[in-house]
Amino acid sequence: MSRYRKIFNRLFTSIFLVVLLSINVESLAQDGAALFKANCASCHKVDKVFTGPALQGWKDRVPGDGWIYKWIANPAAQTDPYATTLKAQYKPTVMTAFPQFKKEDVDAIMKYVDDWKPPVTDVPKSGAPDGSGDSLLFGILTLVLALIAFILLQVNSNLRKLSDEKEGVMHPEPVPVYKNKTYLMAGILLLFLVGGFYTINGAVNLGRQKNYQPEQPIFYSHQVHAGTNQISCLYCHGGAQDSKQASIPSVNQCMNCHKSINKYEGPDVLVRDDGSAVDGTAEIQKLYAYAGWNETTKTYNPDNNKDGIPDGARPIEWVKVHNLPDHVYFNHSQHIKVGKQDCQTCHGNIQQMPEVYQFTELSMGWCINCHRETKVDFYNKDDKSGNKFYSIYEKFHNDLKNHKMDSVTVEAIGGTECQKCHY
Ligand code: HEC
Ligand code: HEC
Ligand code: HEC
Ligand code: HEC
Ligand code: HEC
Ligand code: HEC
Known part of the structure; x- marks a missing residue:
């Protein structure tokens, strides 16, 4: 008996150890991902040149002998030939030093890079908007159980x-499965349910285009303008503050700067999403063609045909990325000026996008969820802070005072009423 117990104990400990070890490996991998996202992702992509080089395959390029640890701890101090050429290539951008990272941290990050796989391209899914992976799993499970x-x-x-046969009870000839009415009815019902589910979900998703990224007439990079050169969003999209529409800048507004900036020599490497390189200077030439600007004489073309604009000038036909259906009312100033929301909450990190894409789903559920969760800048009668407009909501002021509620959401002021968003 005690021998069995010994074997059992040994077995138990080793299983326990294996489990512990696997949990550890898992958390190490997770740390790598988190560390990468927090520290490196602003400049590096695994598979694409970004501000810094693509990191995939680093092991085959960089010198061995712990170079990677020295490099990440202090890139500026590395003067070996490899580091020197690399720096020359990415001049004037230099990599930040990370002296705080231990060897294990670097190992975890680089393991994340090595293990990284391209995400499955996010084509608009038919199926449920959220957790469609789960519903597939549940579907399969249901089938198996059935x-x-x-x-x-x-x-x-x-x-x-x-x-029954043994006891001599007689039975009529059994009906085969495919003729059994109960089974047939159940099958048809199942088909209706599944078919209906997918038809309705497909219909709801019609016209939704998350990740939509059209090719624009000029390769205009937000990363270059709003990111590296820190031009304020409102310089070009001033309407977002004061009106319903955020507005797209006119050619004239581009020319305020580009009369003098006629070459692209910035640090950001310009590549399209498909990986093809872009010549920034040639793109600026396209802008000149739209503006009717003569680069050699540094003047606009004369207006010989008397239409009030320089000859040859025409507006740039930007392709609209975000587009709500006509039955929805959305107002930027309400969200920017009154609601104090950041552009990035709804549009993603535009300042890091070489080409703009639709970041969110723009579905009704998305609007409503945010209205349920977000607090309005409610007026505080005691210190007179907040949006004075809300001084009229007597009931909420009383409820706040009596601790019946602790904050006022957009929903509470009517942000989920149909007619607020629908014409
Ligand atoms: C401020 C931008 C920036 C950040 C942040 C940054 N890097 Fe870099 N990295 C660069 C640039 C630029 C280079 C190219 C060399 C140079 O000019 O300094 C580079 C080069 C490298 C290289 C050499 C790649 C090769 O192809 O040989 C490695 C490895 C690397 N970085 C890893 C990291 C890791 C890991 C982190 C996060 C802990 C990180 N970098 C954070 C900008 C950055
Ligand atoms: C120098 C001018 C300029 C600046 C600065 C600028 N943008 Fe833009 N933006 C444009 C132009 C031009 C377009 C149209 C071309 C395109 O979609 O890439 C555009 C398009 C967009 C679009 C997509 C519009 C659509 O068609 O749906 C969004 C969203 C946007 N910008 C947000 C921002 C945000 C957020 C910032 C600040 C981080 C910003 N922009 C800074 C010029 C600018
Ligand atoms: C406030 C100044 C300013 C405005 C306004 C501006 N740009 Fe630029 N643009 C720059 C700067 C700075 C660069 C980078 C030059 C460099 O680094 O060599 C640049 C670079 C570019 C480039 C080459 C890089 C790239 O993004 O492909 C293009 C094309 C361009 N601008 C087009 C436009 C267009 C179109 C508009 C109007 C919608 C515009 N710019 C408005 C300052 C401006
Ligand atoms: C609460 C979410 C939200 C915020 C915050 C937001 N936007 Fe938008 N933006 C949208 C929606 C939704 C559309 C599509 C509007 C439509 O189709 O009528 C849009 C469209 C745009 C467009 C296309 C032109 C237009 O007006 O339709 C631009 C440019 C733009 N936004 C820029 C910005 C800038 C710049 C900021 C920050 C100052 C910003 N947005 C903040 C949700 C938002
Ligand atoms: C990031 C959060 C966020 C998202 C996403 C968002 N909103 Fe809002 N919305 C707000 C906030 C905050 C306010 C309240 C502003 C205020 O204090 O009055 C608001 C107010 C409104 C109002 C006025 C409500 C009222 O009672 O006066 C309308 C209409 C509105 N939003 C429409 C939309 C639509 C349509 C969408 C989706 C396309 C949307 N919002 C997405 C945050 C959001
Ligand atoms: C916060 C803003 C907001 C409120 C409040 C709101 N809607 Fe919507 N609704 C939208 C948006 C945005 C869309 C477009 C969604 C899309 O294109 O996927 C939409 C789409 C719809 C559609 C078209 C079907 C679809 O999914 O595209 C119907 C029907 C609808 N809403 C009904 C209602 C009813 C009924 C109410 C009140 C109970 C309501 N909405 C309240 C923003 C709102």
Whole structure:
């Protein structure tokens, strides 16, 4: 007996150890991902040149002998030939030093890089908007369970038949499965349910285009303008503050700067999403063609045809990325000036996008969820802070005072009423 116990104990400990170890490996990998996102992702992509080089395959390029640790701890101090060429290539951008990272941290990050796989391209999914992966899993599970139930039923009926035969009870000839009315009805019902589910979900998703990224007439990079050169969003999209529309800048507004900036020599490497390189200077030439600007004489073309604009000038036909259906009312100033929301909450990190894409789903659920969660800048009668407009909500002021509520959400002021968003 005690021998069995010994074996059992040993087995138990080793299983425990294996489990512990695997949990550890998992958390190490997670740390790598988190560290990468927090520290490196602003400049590096794994598979694409970004501000810094693509990191994939680093092991085959960099010198061995712990170079990677020295590099990450202090890139500026590395003067070996490899580091020197690398720095020359990415001049004038230099990599930040990370002296705080231990060897294990660097190992975890680089392991994350090595293990990284490109995400499955996010084509608009038919199926449920959220957790469609789960619903597939549940679907398969349901099918398997149904199959098992079916088999058990068959076994059960066969057994019953056998025992009945033994006792000499007679039965009419059994109906085959495909003619059995109950099974047929159940099958048809199932088809209706599944078909209906997918039809309705597909219909709801019609016209939704998360990740939509059209090719624009000029490769205009927000990363270059709003990111590296820190031009304020409102310089070009001033409407976002004062009106419903955020507005797209006119050619004239571009020319305020580009009369003098006629070359692109910035640090950001310009590549399209498909990986093809872009010549920034040639793109600026395209802008000149739209503006009717003569680069050699540094003047606008004369207006010989008397239409009030320089000859040859025409507006740039930017392709609209975000587009709500016509039955929805959305107002930027309400969200920017009154609601104090950041552009990035709804549009993503535009300042890091070489080409703009639609970051969110722009679905009704998305609007409503935010209205349920977000607090308005409610007026505080005691210190007179907040949005004075809300001084009229007597009931909420009383409820706040009596601790019946602790904050006022957009929903509470009517942000989920149909007619607020629908014409
Ligand atoms: C401020 C931007 C920036 C950040 C942040 C940054 N890097 Fe870099 N990295 C660069 C640039 C630029 C280079 C190219 C060399 C140079 O000019 O300094 C580079 C080069 C490298 C290289 C050499 C790549 C090769 O192809 O040989 C590695 C490895 C690397 N970085 C890892 C990291 C890791 C890991 C982190 C996060 C802990 C990180 N970098 C954070 C900008 C950055
Ligand atoms: C120098 C001018 C300029 C600046 C600065 C600028 N943008 Fe833009 N933005 C444009 C132009 C031009 C377009 C149209 C071309 C395109 O979609 O890439 C545009 C397009 C957009 C779009 C997509 C519009 C659509 O068609 O749906 C969004 C969203 C946007 N900008 C947000 C921002 C945010 C947020 C910032 C600040 C981080 C910013 N922009 C800074 C010029 C600018
Ligand atoms: C406030 C000044 C300013 C405004 C306004 C401005 N730009 Fe630029 N633009 C720059 C700067 C700075 C650069 C980078 C030059 C460099 O680094 O060599 C640049 C670079 C570019 C480039 C080359 C890089 C790239 O993004 O492909 C293009 C094309 C360009 N601008 C187009 C436009 C267009 C189109 C507009 C109007 C919608 C515009 N710019 C408005 C300052 C401006
Ligand atoms: C609460 C979410 C939200 C915030 C915050 C937000 N936007 Fe938008 N933006 C939208 C929606 C939704 C659309 C599509 C509007 C439409 O189709 O009528 C849009 C459209 C745009 C467009 C296309 C032109 C237009 O007006 O339709 C630009 C440019 C733009 N936004 C820029 C900005 C800038 C710049 C900021 C920050 C100052 C900003 N947005 C903040 C949700 C937002
Ligand atoms: C990031 C959060 C956020 C998202 C996403 C968002 N909103 Fe809002 N919305 C707000 C806030 C905050 C206010 C309250 C502003 C205030 O204090 O009055 C608001 C107010 C409104 C109002 C005025 C409500 C009222 O009672 O006066 C309308 C209409 C509105 N939003 C429409 C939309 C639509 C349409 C969408 C989706 C396309 C949307 N919002 C997405 C945050 C959001
Ligand atoms: C906060 C803003 C907001 C409120 C409040 C709101 N809607 Fe919507 N609704 C939207 C947006 C945005 C869309 C477009 C969604 C899309 O294109 O996927 C939409 C789409 C719809 C559609 C078209 C079907 C679809 O999914 O595209 C119907 C029907 C609808 N809403 C009904 C209602 C009703 C009924 C109410 C009140 C109970 C309501 N909405 C309240 C923002 C709102």
